[in-house]
Amino acid sequence: MNKLLSKINKEKLFNLIIILIVISLYVCVFLFIYSNFRERKRQEISNGIIKQVDKQIEKNEEDNSLVTEVIAKSGGYNYTVLGKIRIKKINIYQPILKENTKKAYDASVVKMSGPNLNSNGNVAIGGHNFMRGNFFIKINRLVKDDKVTITDLTGKSVDYYVYEYGITTIDDASYLAQPEDMTEKIITLVTCTKGGKERYFVKARAKK
Amino acid sequence: MINMDDMRLVDVSEGETVKKDRFMIGIYISLIILLVLALVVYFFGYEILKPIIKV
Numbered sequence: 276m277n278k279l280l281s282k283i284n285k286e287k288l289f290n291l292i293i294i295l296i297v298i299s300l301y302v303c304v305f306l307f308i309y310s311n312f313r314e315r316k317r318q319e320i321s322n323g324i325i326k327q328v329d330k331q332i333e334k335n336e337e338d339n340s341l342v343t344e345v346i347a348k349s350g351g352y353n354y355t356v357l358g359k360i361r362i363k364k365i366n367i368y369q370p371i372l373k374e375n376t377k378k379a380y381d382a383s384v385v386k387m388s389g390p391n392l393n394s395n396g397n398v399a400i401g402g403h404n405f406m407r408g409n410f411f412i413k414i415n416r417l418v419k420d421d422k423v424t425i426t427d428l429t430g431k432s433v434d435y436y437v438y439e440y441g442i443t444t445i446d447d448a449s450y451l452a453q454p455e456d457m458t459e460k461i462i463t464l465v466t467c468t469k470g471g472k473e474r475y476f477v478k479a480r481a482k483k
Numbered sequence: 484m485i486n487m488d489d490m491r492l493v494d495v496s497e498g499e500t501v502k503k504d505r506f507m508i509g510i511y512i513s514l515i516i517l518l519v520l521a522l523v524v525y526f527f528g529y530e531i532l533k534p535i536i537k538v
Contacts, residue, residue: 286503290506293510294510297510297514297517298511300514302515303515304521305521305524308521308524308525308528309536311514312529312532312533313536313537313538315529316533316536316538317538320538330533351509351536381538382538405535
């Protein structure tokens, strides 16, 4: 009798496990789809901004204008755009936004500190590294002499070459500091690592 | 001496087997629904869901 009861219990447990597996499959599949859709929307917003920036750059080149920022509307939001970043090695092509807000970080990469793009000094650019996203998830693949191209709104593109990279604590912001030699053009890419407990940074400088 | 409890133990009634079969068919159907639903949503759902997706 006990054996029979134990058999029934085992069957029930087995059925329960199967039902739980099916439910978790549903949840996983729809989370995957949602995350994919979110990524697509981010990419659409980013591409929308890039198109507007390209138009603005063309216009500025014709007018010889020295405009450093432009408002771009995409995905129902207005973003202040400073330029574009391209890193061919890790397939990054994103607008650089001015607003240091969550909304801006969700849409693209953001200038954290420093002078105008492509000016002398250290410009820090921060970006999220979403699980499946573009942005800065792959900057840890950059090594010495890899190229980072920054294009500002005047249409001027400057190539920067990686010379330093590493991990630092969340409290250490020394990578944002301006260089001693202020004739140098430096770009610092920053992203979170270890669940936001540390920062991964890549520093690149333009050749003189 | 035959113990009747033991006899019952090895007896798999038709009703139990049918129940188990129905359960497994239910599981297979729900997996097929999941597959079809996932494919439909993945390929045709983006434009519909776009306004409510938060980046």
